[in-house]
Amino acid sequence: MKLFVCQACGNVLYFENRTCTRCGHGLAFLPEKASMSAIEPEDETFRTLADGGRGRVFCANAAFDACNWLTDAGERYCRACRHNGTVPDLSDPVRLACWRELEAAKHRLFYSLLRWNLPVRTRAEDPEHGLIFNFLADDPARGQRIMTGHDNGLITIALTEADELERERRRLEMGEPYRTLLGHFRHEVGHYFWDVLVRDGGRLNACRTMFGDDSMDYGHALQRHYAEGPPQDWRENFVSAYAAMHPWEDFAETWAHYLHIVDTLEMAAAFGIEVRPSADRIGGLSAQIAFDPYGAESLDAIVAAWLPFTFAMNSINRAMGTRDLYPFVLTPAVIEKLRFIHRLVQDVAKPRGR
Template sequence: MRPLFESMSARLQDLWKRGQAPAASRASRCVCGRPVFFDNSLCLNCGRPLGYEPRLGRVLALQPGPQPGTWQPAAELPEGEPRPLYRRCGNFDSAAGCNWLVEDAQALCRSCRLNRVIPDLSLPENQVLWGRIEAAKRRLVSQLIGLGLPVRTRLGEDPARGLAFDLLRALPGGPPVMTGHADGIITLNAEEADPAYRERTREHLQEPYRTVLGHLRHEVGHYYWDRLVAHTPWLEPFRRTFGDERQDYAAALRRHYEQGAPADWQSRHVSAYASAHPWEDWAETWAHYLHMVDTLDTALSFGLDADSVEPSHAPYTPETLQQPADATTAGFLSFVNAWMELTCVLNELSRSMGQPDFYPFVLSAPAVDKLHFVHRVVTQYRDHPGPD
């Protein structure tokens, strides 16, 4: 059995150079040697406490610190290196079950500090929904940090350009909660964390895929369009690639829901909804980019095994892209071609379990070019961060 991602790793090495790869690896080990995972707060093998360290991007085995309620890494450190002192996030014992660690004087971790409103926790069902939402949000935030993107809360850290979440559930008989983004505030209908509600909505809208994490990645894409594209040199290239966002947004969405997507949407977009308006095209493409990066990073982290991986399509080449000579092209094509190989296997595994395809989408050449645009924007910010 040869490593499934041996060839992928070779092709990805130009993209994920040391110090540039997303720091949120999903594979860690306890000091006892057993693997531990992103959401774990306790090693099931040896019983040692665990916590996720967002700055380092990994789960640490812990030992009690010098003061009550403090923790330090249990692993041996190089001689002379100071041992960090942590506390658990204030939501550790809440329905959120947050396993993140805090180094500063804040009560909450970097993910939980982003919340502006949460559901009414006096209702037990809201506690369940909130816990599911927070698990997805932690995965999102860890990836954004790893990609080097600005992640600052609007509540105190960056009131003008920061990010915040309103996690709302409609009152009985009250108006519905609309998931969306406005001026740095992401609103999520907490009902989306109810699998029955989400599946009914998915079928009603004839969507192939609908998850809480997908919602969060899509809506945060709108936020980063405002931060990284609007009022920057990227705006005109965006319009050439995605279209002119100045067209009437409300009218475009109304037309989409009344008439549906164009018959040829698959030839130009990552999803049917992406065809509604250039802003939605960007947000859908952004969400797919985050899906792809996190899934490949996870797979590479765990080193899955298989005999071979044969792609079901011809690899994408520089001729696919509007900017074939861009410095990011070779690494991006390695990345996207590795993704296509991986999803061939994962889709077959899903079918073997009688489940829908893991990735039920087909990437046309124009959609891949749009993914390259997102990659270029993220890469430029990571390498040359703007003012926060």
């Protein structure tokens, strides 16, 4: 994620901004340019100051304050919202507020997918395998509890995950060091891209060599994981305990962490963050984040910046008495799995909006 600049007054902008606090211009995101733009009304459309464009309109979900993306006149939904399937009852203020939280996370996910120009098709374009999101609420009257998950391009996100107290309860109940809405989206879309880039992309054997044989029974692996827990040495080979459950989950967890790392480093670079502790006499804790991680040819540069950055941020968080920003360890085995994801993405990516 980047910082943006108001074209009307030069004020610094953030991804979710709707209005410039300095000059009052309306703001909108241009997905094809991965950039924010100041806008000016022109008849029933908007002119974008970022590129002098005309005839753009807001996504229909802007009416619910759930989207600030522009699309072409005649299009109802933007590049992110056209992948929505079922949304909650928006006449319910509580569910509307939860859905807005889900949309904020989903739009940050799509920022990354569009930055790489990864192949993403809607259900209208691919009725059987297109990417679609259902945001569903629990039904206590029927004893129905929605589970977040993926099934052949259909990603279900439980609305209750937008409740911070409930999400924290589940995090503690499941012994997870990290649980966020954005993390859910990044993990679940990893399953979708396993289908698209691995299974259907001719990389299945290479993926099995790295992550293991995915043909093992998933249901049995799931039962074993919750009954016995991960193997004692899971930290040596997996980025999380859940990744040790099945090769599909190992891939999705590694995919999610790759997105965590790349997007966070882009924001660190936007702030000009440099890690150079005076106590570091060897240089192992030093890094200058002055490159575009979305377009990095090698994973080595990403890892070399990420490790010092997270050491620094974790130390700062501890000084504030809060949990580590990144409570995970990247062992050599995990780094090689990240390298597989990096190559997979870079083989098909056409980075935009640098």
